[in-house]
Amino acid sequence: MHRTRSWSKLLLGAFAGIALLYIIKKYMHDRSLPVALKSLPVPFKHGPTPPRVKAIYPDRQTFAYRCDSPIWIEFDMPMNNATITKDTVIVKSSASAEPVDGLLDVGSRMLMFRPYNEYPMDESGAEITITLLGSETGSGFIMDERGIALDGNKNGKPGGDFVYTYRVVR
Template structure:
């Protein structure tokens, strides 16, 4: 047997022994504390998508009675999950959701009301809700199939809510 064959066999034998020791003999118990982090398996946690920004700001919106709302996400979203059932816009002056055009892109959605937002004599609160939790009508998710982290707790799920006030 040549010198290179013996070397190659030794490398494979060493790797096999190390694998068996790590897997079946609790190798970490015998390591000094300073070396244990090098032998801890790395677990990759997928980060759920979040709302990155919303436009317009509350001050600008207060005087625009038909202003569109733009929402930017931090990752590309599954556009099929962004529907009028998962994006709900409501006015405090009406029991029915506000009807309007919902347009989506990879990382953006835009809602534009067909007419002015419903108001009473003092104005109204306009709330946009993005469903990140299963409610029977679905929920918003990214291209990887991970639900929106609407409540920003670092876990998939939870609804995102943002409220504007408009002044009459």
């Protein structure tokens, strides 16, 4: 009795294996099967991930009523501090043609910009825009410790400028 069960299990397993092989071969050679089911795409990452801006402080609401507020930018990985300069971090006011002059303090993953005076404003206020250069513009660009350019436009590729705008009201 015990031997009969073993043989029946073995035959059942062999039959299941043959049926599975038949189904696989049939569908692999069948031209009516959609192309999408014949080959599944495999996502690949091409090269190392470029650095990005992780967070910016303060938020727009807090900044709106501060005429001299510093701006902090946090990166998602350690940056090359030598590439973060007044040439690659540009702060402008809509009320002035010249960039805003201020102190730029740089750490491994943070930068801080504090204006020397209040941000230039007109009678209603101003838009304050901070731009971090991630693309070659003649004055350089911001990169991480590995030498990879900032992904400013968040498309997953090195390069592209990061632009963030605040509104200051009077």
